[in-house]
Amino acid sequence: MYKIILGCLSIVLILLIVVALFQLNQVNKTRQQVTAVRKEIRAIKKDIEKQEKEQKKAEILQKETKDAEQKEEADTDTKAEESEEPAESVETQEEAQKEAKEPEAGEEQKNQETDANSKVPETGNGKKIAIDPGHQGYNVDMSAQEPMGPGSSEMKAKATTGTQGSFTGVPEYELNLNISKQLREELKNRGYEVMLTREDNDTAISNKERAELATQYGADIYVRIHANGSDDSSVNGAFTMIPSAQNPYVGALHDKSYALGEAVINAYCESCKIKNSGVQIFDNMTGINWSTVPVIILEMGFMSNESDDTNMENPDFQKLMVQGIANGIDAYFAAGN
Missing domain, CATH: 3.40.630.40 (Zn-dependent exopeptidases)
Structure with a gap:
């Protein structure tokens, strides 16, 4: 009688162990699946960020191209207008060149001061x-x-x-x-x-x-x-x-x-x-x-x-x-x- 009871208990214990191992295996599989999903999410996020960066670069390039075309058209119009203006007399040009070569003393000093100030470097704390x-x-x-x-x-x-x-x-x-x-x-x-x-x-x-x-x-x-x-x-x-x-x-x-x-x-x-x-x-x-x-x-x-x-x-x-x-x-x- 005792042997039968012990045998039954042994079978029950073995079944419990098998069930526990099965559940543990399921938990591990679930964890692996969660980890895999997280990695996929991160990969998708990186792809989206990459696509957004490429789209932004394309938009910037398109804008720069458009700006360059507009600038080229404006330069062409300006040259056309200049070609229609009458040429200045040689005398007027010589007077203008002379005035450009002889700036007033006060203005020259002011320009020197401006140049000096523009050369002053911005310094940090050295650390x-x-x-x-x-x-x-x-x-x-x-x-x-x-x-x-x-x-x-x-x-x-x-x-x-x-x-x-x-x-x-x-x-x-x-x-x-x-x-x-x-x-x-x-x-x-x-x-x-x-x-x-x-x-x-x-x-x-x-x-x-x-x-x-x-x-x-x-x-x-x-x-x-x-x-x-x-x-x-x-x-x-x-x-x-x-x-x-x-x-x-x-x-x-x-x-x-x-x-x-x-x-x-x-x-x-x-x-x-x-x-x-x-x-x-x-x-x-x-x-x-x-x-x-x-x-x-x-x-x-x-x-x-x-x-x-x-x-x-x-x-x-x-x-x-x-x-x-x-x-x-x-x-x-x-x-x-």
């Missing part, structure tokens, strides 16, 4: 900022590895695609580039010289190469723009990441990196009214370890948190984000760094 929009598109394979720091035997992937908005669906690499471009314009308006390590989502450039670009540019500071993600959707807020004083590659940059990280995170959180999680130490970041100038990573917010995610896609909130970062950079240099 150079390198901005790194973190990560890059899904279609760029950067899985190959590179040293985590100069002379390091530890290897890491050259770059990754980053996280994605759980509520907006926006990839982190797109958000990072969007904010970085706005930040560049704001900093240029404040007198800084600025470069971005990437201008699009499709250029293959590693974290090591980005830091080297900042060095080649002669940057005074290196600001890396990122957003965060967590399995816990309640986690929110912003923080900056810097190397420790014991970092074997860039330990000498700790003090100034800390000053930069503190100035930026305080100004950023004050501007955005977002939770301030302070300055945090990370020694395993390739883009930090290859830097030769004070360097920070700004984690602007959590894309896994509904409030942070939706705010970071709001154009008005983005203006506050950019203002806060720029204010922090101003504060860093104002302190004599």
Whole structure:
């Protein structure tokens, strides 16, 4: 009797396991389908943007062609009118040439002053900022590895695609580039010289190469723009990441990196009214370890948190984000760094 009961229980248990495995397989298939649909949507979006750009270029070209034709017609009419006018006498022409060669002294001085003023260059504040929009598109394979720091035997992937908005669906690499471009314009308006390590989502450039670009540019500071993600959707807020004083590659940059990280995170959180999680130490970041100038990573917010995610896609909130970062950079240099 017991054997029959045990046999029945075994059969039931096996059936339950089979059902569970089947359901798990269905869940995985559903996830794959969702991922595939998202990729198709992004591809369609890129095609639409490409078509819009081509249409815009065609419209501009058509307008330029039309303007050129109108200008040519106007020049032809003008020449025809000039040919109908009577020629000036030789005497009148000589008098006009003489007057042109003998300008009054006051007018000559005024012209000299105007020329001098037009040659005065507009100068900035002399500071150079390198901005790194973190990560890059899904279609760029950067899985190959590179040293985590100069002379390091530890290897890491050259770059990754980053996280994605759980509520907006926006990839982190797109958000990072969007904010970085706005930040560049704001900093240029404040007198800084600025470069971005990437201008699009499709250029293959590693974290090591980005830091080297900042060095080649002669940057005074290196600001890396990122957003965060967590399995816990309640986690929110912003923080900056810097190397420790014991970092074997860039330990000498700790003090100034800390000053930069503190100035930026305080100004950023004050501007955005977002939770301030302070300055945090990370020694395993390739883009930090290859830097030769004070360097920070700004984690602007959590894309896994509904409030942070939706705010970071709001154009008005983005203006506050950019203002806060720029204010922090101003504060860093104002302190004599």
